[in-house]
Amino acid sequence: MKATAPIVIDPNLLEAANAVVEPVVPGAKIFRRGKVRTVFEAGRDHFVIVASDRLSAYDSVLPTPIPGKGAILSCLSAFWMTSRREAVPHHLVSDDPTSFPSPFREQAPRLAGRAQLVRRAERIDIECVVRGYLTGSGWKEYQTSGGVCGIALPPGLADGSRLEPAIFTPATKNDHGHDENISYHRLEHLLGWDLAQELRQRSLAIYEAARVHAWSRGLVLADTKFEFGIVDERPILIDEALTPDSSRYWDRAEYEAGRLVSFDKQFVRDWLDASGWDHEPPAPALPADVVSRTQERYLEAIHRLSAGEPQ
Numbered sequence: 220m221k222a223t224a225p226i227v228i229d230p231n232l233l234e235a236a237n238a239v240v241e242p243v244v245p246g247a248k249i250f251r252r253g254k255v256r257t258v259f260e261a262g263r264d265h266f267v268i269v270a271s272d273r274l275s276a277y278d279s280v281l282p283t284p285i286p287g288k289g290a291i292l293s294c295l296s297a298f299w300m301t302s303r304r305e306a307v308p309h310h311l312v313s314d315d316p317t318s319f320p321s322p323f324r325e326q327a328p329r330l331a332g333r334a335q336l337v338r339r340a341e342r343i344d345i346e347c348v349v350r351g352y353l354t355g356s357g358w359k360e361y362q363t364s365g366g367v368c369g370i371a372l373p374p375g376l377a378d379g380s381r382l383e384p385a386i387f388t389p390a391t392k393n394d395h396g397h398d399e400n401i402s403y404h405r406l407e408h409l410l411g412w413d414l415a416q417e418l419r420q421r422s423l424a425i426y427e428a429a430r431v432h433a434w435s436r437g438l439v440l441a442d443t444k445f446e447f448g449i450v451d452e453r454p455i456l457i458d459e460a461l462t463p464d465s466s467r468y469w470d471r472a473e474y475e476a477g478r479l480v481s482f483d484k485q486f487v488r489d490w491l492d493a494s495g496w497d498h499e500p501p502a503p504a505l506p507a508d509v510v511s512r513t514q515e516r517y518l519e520a521i522h523r524l525s526a527g528e529p530q
Contacts, residue, residue, distance in 0.1 A: 225526030226294050229332055233287040233514065239333065240284050242269035246322035254280050255289070255464065259323070261336060265312065267323050268293075269334045274464075274505075274513075276488050277498040278398075283505040288464075290332035291517045296459040297335065298525050303432075305425045309456040310337040310448065340448025340457050344392040345406065347418050349426040351385040352441040354378055354467065354479070369402045379441075379469075379479050385426055387419045392446070417454055418447055429461050436523045438482060439474045441467040463517050482520040486513055 231237055247259040250266060254275040259267045270289030274281045293314065300309045313319065313336045316327035323330060350357055350367065357367040358378045366372050368388035389406045390398040407415040422445050433440040443466035446458040459465050463483035473480040481489075490509050496502065505513075 225522045226298060228287055228290050228294065228518065228521070232290045232332055233518075235286050235510075238272045238284040238286040239289060240271055240273060242271055242333075244269070244323060244326055244330070254278075255292070256459075261320055261323065264339050265320075266337050266339050267319060267330075267334055268337055269330060270459075271333075274484060274487060276484060276491055276502065279498070279500045279502040281487070281502045281505060283510060285510055285513050285517070287514060288517060291521050292459055292462045292464055293333050293335055295462050295521045295524065298521075299429065299460045300456065303425065303428050305421070305428045306456055306460060308450075308453070309460075310340055310450070312336045312338060337457070338450050338455070340450045340455060342392075342446065342448045342457065343410070343414075343418070343454065345410070345418065345447075346390040346392050346398055347422040347445040347447065348388045348390055348442065349385050349422050349444070350388055350442040351382055351426060351430050352439065352467075353380045353382055354441055357388070357442075368400045379474065385423060385430070387423055389418075390444075414454065421445075421447070421454070421456070425456070425460070433468065433524060434471060437471045438520065438523055439469040439471050441469055443467070463520050468520055482516045482523075484513065486516060 242257045244259055249257060250260045251258040255271055255273050257269050257271065259269065261267045270293045272284035272286055272288045274285050274288065297311060297314045300306045300311045314334070316323055316330040316334050319336050323334070353361055353372070353376050360367050361372055361376060365374065367386065370386050370388065387403065388400060389403065390400045392398055403415070403419070425445065426443055430440045443461055445456060445460065447454040448457040466483060467485060468482040470480040470482060487505065487509065490505070494503055
């Protein structure tokens with residue numbers, strides 16, 4: 220892909236005083252409020268999704284926002300959807316609030332950078348997880364079973380080992396609790412052979428294209444998760460795509476030196492683990508330095524991914 224100017228996040232959105240914890244659009248009806256995003260109805264065929272600056276970890280929403288995070292996620296997701304042919308078809312219609320219908324258009328200055336007008340889809344309640352490197356919960360499972368989610372892996376792998384080819388490990392989606400890993404056979408039972416096969420093939424294709432691009436921009440895309448929905452009887456990519464919230468990114472130079480340095484919310488997870496929190500609500504507040512360093516990592520990730528000559 221040709222090098223372009225990097226995505227620049229409005230500095231005002233990065234100020235703590237401007238952090239958005241709960242998006243509000245006067246006159247708009249909320250369809251669903253997720254851990255990070257609020258989905259508003261926008262007519263019969265569309266939604267407007269507004270990303271807050273909330274951060275979730277271990278299925279809990281933290282009380283401390285990361286200023287500007289919502290804009291970073293929205294802009295990076297739009298970048299991937301509009302720049303990778305593998306992501307088509309997707310739900311994104313526009314990320315310019317001045318083109319949205321009322322009452323969103325009238326709130327364009329407040330929504331700029333963090334809102335998307337999307338096609339209204341019937342969500343498939345499956346997390347389409349793709350793992351291209353062994354780490355996290357997959358690494359823990361491998362140490363005890365020699366595989367991940369029922370997929371046998373070669374012996375002798377280490378934390379951070381590249382998986383070739385990448386593996387597809389679906390999970391049932393739960394908005395109010397822990398997602399549950401399921402086998403591909405179970406996925407076929409839930410969705411049918413044709414749809415399960417299409418979700419697996421599309422997820423792997425999008426991931427592989429993004430893995431190559433990220434590597435050329437000095438990042439390792441270790442794993443990610445996608446969501447799909449049905450529009451006109453066919454699955455389309457919905458929600459967010461390949462963001463630091465839905466993916467695990469490492470610094471490539473550090474990886475090649477044998478170290479795993481994250482450019483995603485793993486930094487927050489590591490702090491939470493060290494804090495002694497038991498991963499049950501309520502989650503603890505984040506100190507200012509963790510907020511600042513998390514914001515820096517998200518900004519660096521979007522800068523690298525959206526521009527620059529290949530490294």
